[in-house]
Amino acid sequence: MGLIQRAVESAGIPTIGITLQKEVTRRVKPPRALYLRYPFGHPMGEAFAVRQQRAILLAALRALETLTEPGAIVAPGWAWRRHRFD
Amino acid sequence: MLREVGNAVAVQLFKRLPWLAEHWARHHRFVEATAVPWARVTKPVKESVTALVTTAGVHLDSDPPFDMSDPEGDPSFREMPSDVDPRRLTITHNYYDHAAADRDINVVLPLGRLRELADEGQVGAVAPHAYSFMGHIDGRHLRTLLEETAPAVADRLRADGAEAVFLTPA
Numbered sequence: 001m002g003l004i005q006r007a008v009e010s011a012g013i014p015t016i017g018i019t020l021q022k023e024v025t026r027r028v029k030p031p032r033a034l035y036l037r038y039p040f041g042h043p044m045g046e047a048f049a050v051r052q053q054r055a056i057l058l059a060a061l062r063a064l065e066t067l068t069e070p071g072a073i074v075a076p077g078w079a080w081r082r083h084r085f086d
Numbered sequence: 087m088l089r090e091v092g093n094a095v096a097v098q099l100f101k102r103l104p105w106l107a108e109h110w111a112r113h114h115r116f117v118e119a120t121a122v123p124w125a126r127v128t129k130p131v132k133e134s135v136t137a138l139v140t141t142a143g144v145h146l147d148s149d150p151p152f153d154m155s156d157p158e159g160d161p162s163f164r165e166m167p168s169d170v171d172p173r174r175l176t177i178t179h180n181y182y183d184h185a186a187a188d189r190d191i192n193v194v195l196p197l198g199r200l201r202e203l204a205d206e207g208q209v210g211a212v213a214p215h216a217y218s219f220m221g222h223i224d225g226r227h228l229r230t231l232l233e234e235t236a237p238a239v240a241d242r243l244r245a246d247g248a249e250a251v252f253l254t255p256a
Binding site: 001003004005006007008009010011012013014015016017018019020021027028029030031039040041042043044045046047048050053054056057058060061062064065070071 | 097101118119120121122123124125126127130131136139141142182183184185186187189190192193194196199200202203208209219221228231232236237239240241243244248249250251252253254255256
């Protein structure tokens with residue numbers, strides 16, 4: 001995914017991606033990433049968990065606006081299935 | 087058959103043991119980068135046309151599925167209208183457990199959430215199309231991805247007027 005993100009950014013469009021694999025992201029170096037320690041197949045969290053999905057999307061879009069260091073990875077630290085999204 | 091069973095076991099192990107994926111990542115060769123591309127954000131998201139891209143293997147049920155028979159993956163992509171009825175979307179990707187995403191596509195492609203934010207004025211507008219790849223791409227297909235299909239999607243995003251792009255993996 002990071003390679004595609006880099007291609008889009010190279011075309012002049014700012015990007016932010018979710019990563020579930022920090023080690024891969026450190027090496028592929030997309031411009032901006034939000035890391036979640038979630039299982040594969042769940043980059044936006046659980047099915048029908050609207051508040052969770054919304055919080056992830058909003059956090060990513062906020063990071064897009066605020067990150068200034070190329071290659072930065074932010075981590076909200078939400079525990080899988082334990083964090084309460086209100 | 088044996089390969090399919092092995093793959094199904096690996097999919098579950100990788101899903102349940104995050105450290106295993108990190109271990110794999112440290113011992114796998116990637117296209118490693120030194121420089122990081124950077125497009126400066128020039129306007130707030132609430133004024134930006136925003137697009138979604140995923141590598142979770144999502145596509146319209148009327149489109150050809152991704153090729154799962156090639157061990158090096160499928161570097162092609164699929165385009166979907168952003169206002170698509172989610173019942174018309176399906177997932178072809180045998181390298182992760184998409185049971186949750188099969189029930190709610192927003193788990194991998196949050197078109198519903200993005201539309202809600204646009205309706206509330208927190209996002210400028212939703213770009214007309216979303217794009218999807220099947221993220222398992224290796225060997226000779228990496229070159230096709232890097233030189234052809236990823237730049238092609240970037241061109242389409244520009245033509246769509248996208249000013250911000252949010253990407254999700256599988």
